[in-house]
Amino acid sequence: MDLDSGSSSTVGAGVQAIPGHPARRGALYQFKQQNLPACKPVLTPATVIATFLLMGLIFIPLGLVTLRTSNSVVEIVDRYDIECVPEEYRSNKLLYITDDSISKNCSRFLKVPKSMRAPIYVYYQLDNYYQNHRRYVKSRNDKQLLHGLGDNSTSTCKPLEFSGDLPIVPCGLIAWSLFNDTFKFSSGSSELKVNRKNIAWKSDRDHKFGKDVYPFNFQNGPLIGGAKLDPNTPLSDQEDLIVWMRTAALPSFRKLYGRIEEDLDADDVIVVQLMNNYNTYSFGGKKKLVLSTSSWLGGKNDFFGVASLFIGAFCMLISIVFLLLHVKNPRPYGDATYTSWNKKSSSS
């Protein structure tokens, strides 16, 4: 077989000149002849091993940096839903939470493990709470939130569109189930001021929740869900509601409660006075209070670091394996003799 010209990687075979055809050249012509200049990358050992090495060299430091960042975040997590139930109701928490006559007051003492610099974010965390449940996540009406009752299409709010014969503002399950535990913080004798302003997204306040939409007929029905709203505050200022209505994608989520705008020192003890109103007992959910500082990556999250380190290590490993393979078993490229295709070629 003819062996001479297999190595040409340039495209564009000799195109015969055809009389009567204009435009022999040009990008369009090359496209039509499928002859556009092309670059054909090839996986050589050098490039592949170098790529993996480079990936390793990027990801391992990245992992270390993100892990360090995550470690620099100080976080206090306190689960209070069990502890806050008085001993006598521990066996029947549901009775405790549904009975309005029982005081829901509760005190928690949190020890600051390391000094925390302001701002310190206060979150409440719910576990095993399906804000992403289909029935739940759809049960809202964005138009109503922005324009109020003028748009009386509350159909998407099923099953909570009306109470009595009157529409509810804000309608729907999400608003109805608004979280209603409250927290007060004090350190030593002084009260720790929690800034509850600007906890919701500005874009939501400005463009998603109406400035002249007021709660109406809310929590008036036979079923009381969560918090009640001040009927004299427009929705755009009901920041707890706005935060709550940014539904979480995961069954375990944190929502911003406020910011503490002063530093906390290590070993400070923070006293939390809380109202344990919200019912998570019926479905075994957990309630946690979280105080956390922040970094450029957000809150404490080791995942970035661990994943980066893992991927970096994997890339390094692969690059070493391929290097060894290449050294031990170098293959001349383009040599087809070792393939079975050719075994029979001796016969001809």
Place this chain on the structure above:
Amino acid sequence: MKRYVYINDDESSHDLYCDNRISNRKYTVLNFIPKNLWEQFSRFMNQYFLLIACLQLWSLITPVNPASTWGPLIFIFAVSATKEAWDDYHRYLSDKKANEKEVWVVKNGIKKLIQAQDIHVGNIVWLRENDEVPCDLVLIGSSDPQGLCYIETAAMDGETDLKTRVIPSACMGIDVELLHKIKGVIECPTPDKDIRRFDANMRLFPPFIDNDICPLTIKNTVLQSCYLRNTEWACGVAVYTGNETKLGMSRGIPEPKLTAMDAMIDKLTGAIFVFQIVVVMVLGIAGNVWKDTEAKKQWYVLYPDKGPWYELLIIPLRFELLCSIMIPISIKVSLDLVKGLYAKFIDWDDQMVDLETSTPSNATNTAISEDLGQVEYILTDKTGTLTENKMIFRRCCISGIFYGNENGDALKDVELLHAVSSGSPDVVQFLTIMAICNTVIPTQSKTGDILYKAQSQDEDALVQAAARLHMVFFNKSGNILEVKFNNLILQYEVLETLEFTSDRKRMSLVLKDCQNGKILLLSKGADEAILPYARTGQQTRNFVEAVEQYAHLGLRTLCLAWRELREDEYREWSLMFKEANSTLVDREWRVAEVCQRIEHNLEVLGVTAIEDRLQDGVPETIETLRKAGINFWMLTGDKQNTAIQIALSCNFISPEPKGQLLSIDGKTEDEVRRSLERVLLTMRITTSEPKDVAFVIDGWALDFALNHYRKAFTELAILSRTAICCRVTPSQKAQLVQILKSCDYRTLAIGDGGNDVRMIQQADIGVGISGREGLQAARAADYSIGKFRFLKRLILVHGRYSYNRTAFLSQYSFYKSLLICFIQIFFSFISGVSGTSLFNSVSLMAYNVFYTSVPVLVSVLDKDLSEETVIQHPQILFYCQAGRLLNPSTFAGWFGRSLFHAIVVFLISIHAYAYDKSEMEEVSMVALSGCIWLQAFVVAMETNSFTILQHLAIWGNLAGFYAINWIFSALPASGMYTIMFRLCRQPSYWISIFLMTAAGMTPILAIKYFRFTYRPSKINTLQQAERLGGPIVSLGTIEPQPRPLIEKDVSTLSITQPKIRNPVYEPLLSDSPNATRRSAGTPFDFFQSQSRSSLPNYSRNCKDN
């Protein structure tokens, strides 16, 4: 059934038959929408999508806005409906033009100009020169005193030469004025589509001639869409009108061809559908269980205690809708689009333009380019396909003297010229037959040159040669033929023409020599059709030898013979001939029988030898394509020896030491059977040898084989890489294609003439050579090319690239749909199995329509190997033939990849965006971004050659994704207001994307590199060689033995049993075609001892040579 047409009788047949309105339209304005919708919805995929779209209207179960399905669905429907409407509108316009054309028709005895659509059966239609014939007419008058007229039938059969038509004898000599008043009845068959037959009778009523029944043949008709030429006027009776004409009946939408790839894609779609149903059932049950156990406790979800009766169905239906994107709605559109582009690439290809005639290649059928890459059998015609079909008279043998043997050109042979000038009677007679025993029409051009209009190239060559030898046939007026020989004008009157049919294989003329009044019979035909009827006592040995000798040189031979008829013998026979010609039933057979009675006792004069040169590049093309593992069969109407010689000269079969030719012959059924069995036995034992074994069979034996020993013949067909079938009829060609197709082989039929049309239509791929025998084949074909050698490029370059590209595109389409669907499924496990969609409607719709479909479309420019490499290593085509790039196993790879990527994207997004960042819209966009990045890298990694367009599409698409989402993020009304701006400012977003890309792509890169380097496929090896400039060690001569069946028990094969193929071709790992295709070896010598004289093989042929 017969129809009776009353000539010029407006009343009786007015309502009986349809008027002449032609309608090719599929739709009318009113029924367009329902009919078109009905047609589109008769496809399963469309029904499925419609069901999904309807379900989405139910807001209780729809996960997203119904627009996300309705939008693409309506778009797809609108596109194909528009295309249909456009085509139909053009059909309507051309119909209208034809219908409103004005023609002269006799109405109530007066010639009137009416619209063509108002012609009724029985009307007399007048045509003038160059008029198009509006419906099928039986001629009754012509301007020619002999009653002749000339028509051009190019629109019907593609043949550009003029054909003569003659008015029936009964109408001969009727005065022009009386033609208006003619009355009579024509008895003709009900409309059919055979344009070569019209067996009818005509009887004119008094006062016109007697009550004699006058037979009509196709010669007495002019058919719709022909043109009247060289005739001042003609008139005829309309017998078939409107859509009942012969042309109208033969029209019809050919069945759409489905490629092997489409079938595979359908199969995979079916598998995905089943998978989807399983997923839906599992999730549906899980969802209902979770609802009953958990969700009832979740007070904030407020589940009613008692739901409606269909409550159990809601969750499964939700999941059905959520998973419906598993089957990509865009795949059909994408495939149609790229297939159209493949076809365009074929049309545009400058290297497939026939420079001689400037005919570009053309892909008529845009849907089957991938099949070109999977061809396993090529069935080729010989004349005009392998050869040029430019006939040149080269040699002859007259009365035992060979002319033209020295210099290869009889016209320059001094001896022949001498014999002509000395007027040797045999030679003169020989030349006379050459000149006039034909159906050629001489026409005189303005300059005085004589041009010949011949229906067959052979006749043309003979007449031309005779003219060069001073026997000039210069005029034909009616029945009188005029020949000039050495300034002497000879006249002959044609009494009867015994036409050529493929069964008779000869034609004869009965004519009267006007010089001396003798009646002569002149015959010319194939040797086996002439020599057996030689005069008793005449030695034909000489001629047999001559025929053999010429055949070995690859020349086409014709034997010429004549005899003188006695007057009474002619009279007697003439009556029989007339009678046979007027029968309605089996006319052809009866005529042949009568002809037989006169064509005997012939004085054989000699043999002519005509050369038909091979086209350029035929041997190379055949060699290359055979290396690519394609088997060649030659199906020809020519005789065995000629066919074998052509086959030898174009590498079709190899000469003796390497090749072996087995012959199946026999005159009786039994002989054929024994011969067939013997060949089969030989085939079985020799398949393991590195020898080209071929079989040759002629039409006669093939007939027995096909009708009585189909099973054995099928087995033989499977065993044999090469076959030569000679003397086969068009229907036999089609039957052979059918046999190979029934064994599940991909067949390509290539031919150039009308006799190949059936084969071309029958085969998976029909290729027509737009050659000299008219455009008939090219019109019926899926592809038309100018020269046989372009087939190489068509298959190896266009076919192979198309296959590779579609393989990638279709699997990728499933990959990206599965990817997003898997993420939805995973998400449902953390959202209470309630069927929440993680992605919003806009994203879901745009994902399929914009984000993922654009980059993959430019894969139509991808080339895994350069064209030169492929042409040099045609064996690489094996990957396409065996379906290595698209099969359940490769598909499983893509399935696994999408599962893996879905896991990566899902895990990273929910962990990176946990707790305080777990806002729904954000998580959704992070996951979507991950999918987009991954798919961009997947396309990039699977692309073998990057042109500027690929870069633009892949990276531009990525930029486009951000642009689109930024726009949506800037709209306060949209659900994702500010989300994308917010995300792009977060380092954690970019780190997540980086992690996803790395985690998703590194294992794939590692596996790809490992395979590429340590387990390379042949494609990889060639890529390495091509791109790194390494030494290309010959991929060599794989002994082409693609006989997967041999390993099985061949005897168990039945015709209906499809080719047994391992569905999993061990893709990418074990690439030895020989490993799977080889058969067990048997000692080579076995055949030699078996060889007997009754098996004429090559050694004999070659010795004679």
